[in-house]
Amino acid sequence: MNRRIRLVASVILLPVLIMLLSSCWDNHELDTLFIVTGVALDKADDPEQLDITLQIGKTKSNTSGSGESNSQQDSTILLKTTAYTMMEGLMEFNRDSSRTLLLQHNQVLLLGSALAEQGIKDRIDLFLRDHEARMEVLVMIADGRADKVLSAKLDQEKISGMFLAREMQDLYAVSPYYKIRMLDFASRLRDGITSPVAPIVAMEETDNKQEIKFNGFAVFKDGKMIGRLNNDEVMGYIWAMGNVKKCGVVADCDMGRAVFQIINLDTERDVTLRPDGVVRVTLSVNATLNIGELRGFKGKTSQDLMRYLIDLAQSEIRRKITDTFETTQTLNADIYGIGTSVHRKYPKEWKEFKNRWNELFPDTELDVQVQVHLPTTGQIIKSMEMEETRRED
Amino acid sequence: MRIDKGQISGTQFMFSVACFIQASALLATFISTVTLQDSWLVLLFGAVLCLPLIWLYRTLMVMFPDQNLLQILVEVYGPVVGKVIGVAYIWFFFTLASLNLTDLGNFTKLTIMQETPNMVLALMCVLVSAFAVRNGIKLVTRYSTLFAVITFILLSIGIILILNQIKLENFLPMFDQPFGKYVQGIHIISTIPFGELVVFLMIHPYVKLSRRNTTKYLLLGFGLGVITILGVLLPNIGVLGNLLDIFTLPTLVILRLVNLGMALSRMEIIFAVILVMLLFFKITLLYYVSVLATAQLFKVKAYRHLALAAGALIIAYGFTLYPSLVEHAASAQEITPFLWTPFEILIPLLTFCIAKLRKLPKTSKEMAKEQEV
Amino acid sequence: MVLILTGFTLIALIDLIPLIRQHAKSGIAAFSIVFITALTLAILQINKVEVPSVLILLGDALKALGISY
Numbered sequence: 095m096n097r098r099i100r101l102v103a104s105v106i107l108l109p110v111l112i113m114l115l116s117s118c119w120d121n122h123e124l125d126t127l128f129i130v131t132g133v134a135l136d137k138a139d140d141p142e143q144l145d146i147t148l149q150i151g152k153t154k155s156n157t158s159g160s161g162e163s164n165s166q167q168d169s170t171i172l173l174k175t176t177a178y179t180m181m182e183g184l185m186e187f188n189r190d191s192s193r194t195l196l197l198q199h200n201q202v203l204l205l206g207s208a209l210a211e212q213g214i215k216d217r218i219d220l221f222l223r224d225h226e227a228r229m230e231v232l233v234m235i236a237d238g239r240a241d242k243v244l245s246a247k248l249d250q251e252k253i254s255g256m257f258l259a260r261e262m263q264d265l266y267a268v269s270p271y272y273k274i275r276m277l278d279f280a281s282r283l284r285d286g287i288t289s290p291v292a293p294i295v296a297m298e299e300t301d302n303k304q305e306i307k308f309n310g311f312a313v314f315k316d317g318k319m320i321g322r323l324n325n326d327e328v329m330g331y332i333w334a335m336g337n338v339k340k341c342g343v344v345a346d347c348d349m350g351r352a353v354f355q356i357i358n359l360d361t362e363r364d365v366t367l368r369p370d371g372v373v374r375v376t377l378s379v380n381a382t383l384n385i386g387e388l389r390g391f392k393g394k395t396s397q398d399l400m401r402y403l404i405d406l407a408q409s410e411i412r413r414k415i416t417d418t419f420e421t422t423q424t425l426n427a428d429i430y431g432i433g434t435s436v437h438r439k440y441p442k443e444w445k446e447f448k449n450r451w452n453e454l455f456p457d458t459e460l461d462v463q464v465q466v467h468l469p470t471t472g473q474i475i476k477s478m479e480m481e482e483t484r485r486e487d
Numbered sequence: 488m489r490i491d492k493g494q495i496s497g498t499q500f501m502f503s504v505a506c507f508i509q510a511s512a513l514l515a516t517f518i519s520t521v522t523l524q525d526s527w528l529v530l531l532f533g534a535v536l537c538l539p540l541i542w543l544y545r546t547l548m549v550m551f552p553d554q555n556l557l558q559i560l561v562e563v564y565g566p567v568v569g570k571v572i573g574v575a576y577i578w579f580f581f582t583l584a585s586l587n588l589t590d591l592g593n594f595t596k597l598t599i600m601q602e603t604p605n606m607v608l609a610l611m612c613v614l615v616s617a618f619a620v621r622n623g624i625k626l627v628t629r630y631s632t633l634f635a636v637i638t639f640i641l642l643s644i645g646i647i648l649i650l651n652q653i654k655l656e657n658f659l660p661m662f663d664q665p666f667g668k669y670v671q672g673i674h675i676i677s678t679i680p681f682g683e684l685v686v687f688l689m690i691h692p693y694v695k696l697s698r699r700n701t702t703k704y705l706l707l708g709f710g711l712g713v714i715t716i717l718g719v720l721l722p723n724i725g726v727l728g729n730l731l732d733i734f735t736l737p738t739l740v741i742l743r744l745v746n747l748g749m750a751l752s753r754m755e756i757i758f759a760v761i762l763v764m765l766l767f768f769k770i771t772l773l774y775y776v777s778v779l780a781t782a783q784l785f786k787v788k789a790y791r792h793l794a795l796a797a798g799a800l801i802i803a804y805g806f807t808l809y810p811s812l813v814e815h816a817a818s819a820q821e822i823t824p825f826l827w828t829p830f831e832i833l834i835p836l837l838t839f840c841i842a843k844l845r846k847l848p849k850t851s852k853e854m855a856k857e858q859e860v
Numbered sequence: 861m862v863l864i865l866t867g868f869t870l871i872a873l874i875d876l877i878p879l880i881r882q883h884a885k886s887g888i889a890a891f892s893i894v895f896i897t898a899l900t901l902a903i904l905q906i907n908k909v910e911v912p913s914v915l916i917l918l919g920d921a922l923k924a925l926g927i928s929y
Contacts, residue, residue: 222733225601228743277744281730438659582915671929785890792875792887796895799871803901807911814916821929822919 128193131170132255134240135217136206138176144209144217146183147241148173148195151253169252172245180220197226201259203233203276204240207294207312207319215283215317221276229277232262235312235319237296246297246304257306258295265308269338271331283317287451288434289427290314291331294322313427321425323418330418333411334377334430336361342386345403345410350390354383354407354468365435367443372457375432377415379464383407388477396476400468408464415462423456432458491779491790493625493693500694501704501711502631503772504687508712509638510769511680512719513738513762514590517819519723520732522672524658527720529669533676534713540677543835544684545705548691549698550839551848556688557783563838563847570784572834577780579830581797583683584773585805586815588612591766592805593812598739598759609805613798616771620778620798621791624693627775634764638715641757646722648745648754653725671820678824680716682831684709689776735812774801864902871895 132149150171173191177183187195203221205214221227236243244254251257265272274292282290294309311323311331323331332338338359345352359381366374391399422429433451437444447454495503519526551559556576561569591612592605600608619626687705696704723737726744734740738758745754778797782790809815842848872895879887904911922928 225597229740230744230746275744277727277730277740281728284733285729434656438656441660441663667929781890781894785886787884787887787890789879789882789884789887792879793891793894795871795875796891796898799868799902800894800898803898803905806905807901808913808915810913818915818919822915822922824929825922825927826915826918 122194122196126193127196128171128173128191129196130200131253132202132204132244132258133197133200134204134206134236134244135180135209135214136240137208137212140176141212143176143178144180144183145176145206145241146174146180147244148187149244149253149255150195151199151255170254172241174241180217181224184220197224198228200228200231201255203231204236204243204258204295205233205292206236206240207238209240210235210312210314210319213316213318214314218276218280218283222280227276229275229280231276232259233274233276233279233292234258235292235294237294237309242297243295243306246306248304248306254306261306261308262293267339268341269332269335271335271337282431283314285434286316287428287437287448288431289422289429291323291429311429313422313425313429315425315427320427321421323421326414327418327421330414330416331422331429333359333379334361334415334418336363336379343383343407343410345406347406349392349394349402350388352388352391352403352406353386354403355386357382357384363430363432363435365432365439367436367440368459371454372459373432373436373454374459374461375430375435376461376463379411379415379462381407381411381464382467382469385468385471391477400471404466404468407466407468411464411466412462416460419460423458426452426456428455491623491693493623494695495624495628495693497694497696497700497704499628499631500687500691500696501708502635503628503768504684504705504708505635505711505715506631506638506765506768507684507686507772508680508709509635509715510587510765511683512712512716513736513758513765514594517679517816518672518675519720519737520816521675521820522664522668523731524724524728525661525664525669526672526731527658527717527724528661529672530676530713530716530720532669533673533681534709536673537677537681537709540682540832541684541705541709543839544688545702547688547835547839547842548701548705550842553692554848555690555692555779555783556685557780559688559838559842563842563845573780573784576830577777577784579827580686580689580773580777580780581801581804582808583686584770584777584801585808587766587770587773588801589805589808589815591763591770593815594736594762594766595759597736598755598762605806606802609802612767612770613774613802616767616774617794617798619771620775620794623791624690624775627771631768634768635711638761638765641761642715642718645742645745645754645757646718648747649722649726649741651747652741652744653722654728655725657725657728671824674824674828675820678827678831679819680712681709682827685831685835686773686776688835689779690772774798777801861906864906868895868899868902 128148128150130148131151134147134149136145136147138145150173152169152171173187175183175186177186184195184197203218205217209217221231222229243258246254248254248257251260262273272293274290279290279292282288291311291313294312296307296309298305298307308325309322310325311328312319313321313323329341332341336359338356341356341359343354343356345354359379362378362380364376364378366376368374385403391402394402419430428451432455433447436447440447518529522529547559551562554562557569557573560572560576563569564572588609589605592608595608596603596605691701694701719738722741724731726741727734727737731737736758739755742755742758743753774794774797778790778793781787781793781797787793809818876888876891876895879891901911919928
C-alpha cells in the first residue's frame, strides 16, 4: 500500500521537478545566439550619438543575418547602428535580428580616435554594468574609424576581434602593461590621478591586403584622449613600469648597431619629496639582456666590447625612459601612477598635493639608474667582423 | 521541554558555525564599500573584538546547557518580559531568513540565471529547506561539513588562479580613511556576519558537548569562518584596487578575470556554486531556528507542522523588505548594524549579567529546596 | 492568484489537519498566526498593494533619532 503511494507520488513529482528545475527562463541555445567578438564605438555626426558596430563571429556558414547587417566575410557579420547609448544600440540590434546577442565572449572594445578625443567616460557604463560584461575585455583605440578595424579582412586570422585578442596575449607575455583590460582602464579612469592609456591600432591597406598595425598608445586625461605615444615611447613607458620579460633594445652608435634581447627587466620606483615641494622619482632599472645581433664594432676586443655594449644598452634604456617621461610631462598626463606612489608613501602630504597634482607633475624630477647585465653572448663569442681585426693584429 | 529529539556532534556544530559565517563572506561588499583597501584589517580587528562576544555566547551556552535562547529569556526575565523579548527574537530570526532568501534570489539572478523570476528561486530553495526543517536539526546540519569543505576547496582554487593578478600595492596606503569609517566597518562586520551567531543559542541544547569542547568548537568554527572571509576579501582588494567599491559582487568580477593560458578562464561558476550552497545552508538554519522559536513560544510539540507555513511567511515577508539592492546595501551599511546590536550584543549581555546576579540557573538541588520551602 | 491560493491550501491540508487531529490547541494557534500573516502578505502583494517595509520604517525611525552612520 505504502509502496504504491510512493510510486504514484514519484510519478507525479518527477514531471513537476523536470519542468521546474530545467531553468526554462534562462535557456540559451547556440543556434539562437550571435556571439559578439568585437565592439567598435565611433563618433557620429550628432555629438550626442554613437556609431556602434558589432562584429559577430558566425557559428555556422549559413546564418540568417539581420536587416542591417552586411555580410563582410564568410566568418563574421557586422551590425551597425547609430544610437544615443550603447544599450539603445543593442536593443535595436536585438529587435532587428533573428538571434540574441551574447556579449560574454566579446574580445575587444574599440574606440574611434575621434570619439576618444570627444570623451569616453560616459560611454562605457554598459561595459561595467551589464551582467554579461567582463572586466577582461580589451580596450583599444582605433586610428581613425574603429569600424574599419573590425571590418578588416586579415590573412592571419579570420575574425579581427580574435586577432586583436591574440596579439595582445602575445604582447602580454612581453609586459603586462601592454594589455589594457577594461578593469585597468576603468580603474585609472576613476582614479583621476593616473592617466589611462590604451593601445592604438590602425587598419592599413597595401596591395589589396588589409593589415592591422599597432601604433603606440593613446594617452587620456579626464576621460578624453589628449595625445599619443609612438612605438618607441611606448617602450620607454613599458620599461619604466618594469616587469618586462622579452623585448628588444636597439642601440645605434658610430661604431655599429647592437640589438639586445631583454631576458628580464625590473624597475623599482621610489618617490621622495624635496624640501621645496618638488617630487623626485628615482627609477632603478635592473635589466638582464642577451646580445641579439651585432653589426660593426670593428677593432674591439671582446672584453672591451662587452663593457662598451653594457654602457650602450644602459644609455639607450635611460634615453628612452627619459624621452617618454618628458613627453608625458608636456602632455601633463601621469601615466606612471607617480601620484599614486606619492599617495602611498606620503599619505599626509598627499591631501594637499592631490588638488595640485596637475601643476606638480610637469615639475617632477626624474632620475633613472640603469644596471645592465649581459651574461651570455648567444651561440658565438665573437662576431665575424671582430674576428678579422684579430687576424690583422 | 525539548521539541526536537535529534542531536548533533561537536564537529557538525563547528562546521555549522563555519558555514554560517562563510555564507556572508561572498557578500562582504557591505564592508568593502565602507573601508575600501583596509577592509581586511577591519575584518581582523572586528574578529578580535568579537572574541568577547563569542565568549559571551559560549558562557550562555555553558550556563544553560539544556535550554535554548527563548527558554533562557523566560527563566531570566520572567514569563512576561521573557516572552516579549522572545517575540522580538522571532521577528529577528524571520527577518534574517527573509533577507538571506532575497539575497539568494538577487545574487543568483546576477550570476547565473538572469531571467528566472525571484519567486521561483525562493520557492525552490524554501521547499528543499522545508524538507530539512521538518526532519529536524540532524538533517539541517548534516551537510555543513561537506559544504564547508567544498567551499574551502573551490575558494582555494579560485584564489590560486587569480594569484597572478593580485597587485600588492593595491593594499596601500593603510589607515588612510577617517576614523569614523573604521568604527563603522568594525560595527558592520561584528553585527552582520559574526553577531548573527546568536542564532546558535537556539540550537546548542542539541549538541552533545562538554563544557570545554563548546569553547573549542565554537572558536574553531568562528576561526574557519574568519579565514574564509579573509580569503575572499584579500583577492578582491588585491585585484580590483580602486574599483573595489563600484561592483555589486566583487568576487564574481575577479573570478571572471581569471585567465590562465586562455584555457583556464571563466571561473565564475565557482562563485555561483559556493554562493547557492552556502546561502542555502544559512537559510535552512535560520528557517529552522525561526520555526523552532515559534514552536517554543507557543509550546507546540509538533513543530514540524509549522515548517511550511513559516516558509510561506519567509518568502512573502522577504518580498516586502527592500525594494532594491541599492537600498538593501545602504541600509546594511547605515542602519542594520544599529538595528541588530540589541539582539546580538545588548540582550545577551544583559541576560548574562542578570543571570549572574540572580544566581541562575538553579541547580536541581536548589530547585528541590525551593519547592520544599 | 490561483497558484498562491492552491499553495496555501496545500500547506493547510498538509499541516493543519494533523494538528487538528492531535487536538493540539497551541499548535493550531501558532500555525494560524504564521499562516494568516503569510497569506495576508501574499495576497496584498499579488494585488499590488505596497506593503511598507518594516526594516525601512525602523531605519527611518533610527535615523530620526540620530542613530545611523
